Amino acid sequence: MRLAGKAALISGAARGMGAAEARLFAREGASVAIGDILEAEGEAVEADIKAKGGEALFVKLDVTSETDWQRAVEAAVSRFGRLDILVNNAGIGGASRLEDTTAEAWDRMMDINAKGVFLGTKAAVPAMRRAGGGSIVNISSQLGLVGMRDSSPPYQASKGAVRLLTKLTALQYAGEGIRCNSVHPGPVVTAMTERRRADPATYQRMVDRIPLGRYGEADEVAYGVLYLASDEAAFVTGSELVIDGGWTAQ
Numbered sequence: 001m002r003l004a005g006k007a008a009l010i011s012g013a014a015r016g017m018g019a020a021e022a023r024l025f026a027r028e029g030a031s032v033a034i035g036d037i038l039e040a041e042g043e044a045v046e047a048d049i050k051a052k053g054g055e056a057l058f059v060k061l062d063v064t065s066e067t068d069w070q071r072a073v074e075a076a077v078s079r080f081g082r083l084d085i086l087v088n089n090a091g092i093g094g095a096s097r098l099e100d101t102t103a104e105a106w107d108r109m110m111d112i113n114a115k116g117v118f119l120g121t122k123a124a125v126p127a128m129r130r131a132g133g134g135s136i137v138n139i140s141s142q143l144g145l146v147g148m149r150d151s152s153p154p155y156q157a158s159k160g161a162v163r164l165l166t167k168l169t170a171l172q173y174a175g176e177g178i179r180c181n182s183v184h185p186g187p188v189v190t191a192m193t194e195r196r197r198a199d200p201a202t203y204q205r206m207v208d209r210i211p212l213g214r215y216g217e218a219d220e221v222a223y224g225v226l227y228l229a230s231d232e233a234a235f236v237t238g239s240e241l242v243i244d245g246g247w248t249a250q
């Protein structure tokens, strides 16, 4: 098993890609803490992993709260005895023209998508140091690499911020054996993209931009996250793993 003996904390793991990562990590031998604001969904993922013989724990986590992050890391360490992996996955999406974007909407998205990654990293590093090293995987987006006219200003800015925060984290903690990499998914079938997929014209416009001609599946991203989380990626830090069906190749 690729994560045998390791303990992981994944934010936003109650559904979507985070839940796919939690299930995959557990199948690969990791103990997994599922952090999310969605309690019922998070507890269901925990129960499902346990029913299949895995080790899991749901922790209530709002990624914008430093106190919640400290509690989540403490809960994971106290249950699993260590923390080796953090996946900063929680995020919100949206679309808005720049002039129609309120300052409040900007702050909310930046708080969840960018500050949440900073706070999670800050809370997890001391525990990883005690474990003798670790791997942090930050979920950015293909929209952290290139612009898209009908995205939203704080989505693009927050995902770009995650990309470079990843590199600083990689540089500041490489000496302690803590690696940090970003993942850049393209459009994936999750609740976040439900509205775009429900409208046939919007769906077609998106698919037309994807050379592989379809949306990705959550598991197709989870396998990339698994690689970066595992010791197979022991020489990989500060890098960007693009899983976007070819979106950014053109």
Ligand code: NAD
Residues within 6 Å of the ligand: 011, 012, 013, 014, 015, 016, 017, 018, 035, 036, 037, 038, 061, 062, 063, 064, 089, 090, 091, 092, 093, 112, 139, 140, 141, 142, 184, 185, 186, 187, 188, 189, 190, 191, 192, 193
């Ligand atoms: P999703 O909406 O299915 O899941 C996001 C999860 O984050 C949910 O469980 C939600 O409750 C949680 N979350 C939201 N705000 C939170 C908060 N304040 N604290 C804790 N948890 C919170 O979306 P997804 O598609 O699985 O997205 C996962 C990540 O992937 C996000 O960072 C997203 O920006 C990124 N991403 C998604 C796509 C896509 O096409 N779906 C593409 C590129 C990047």
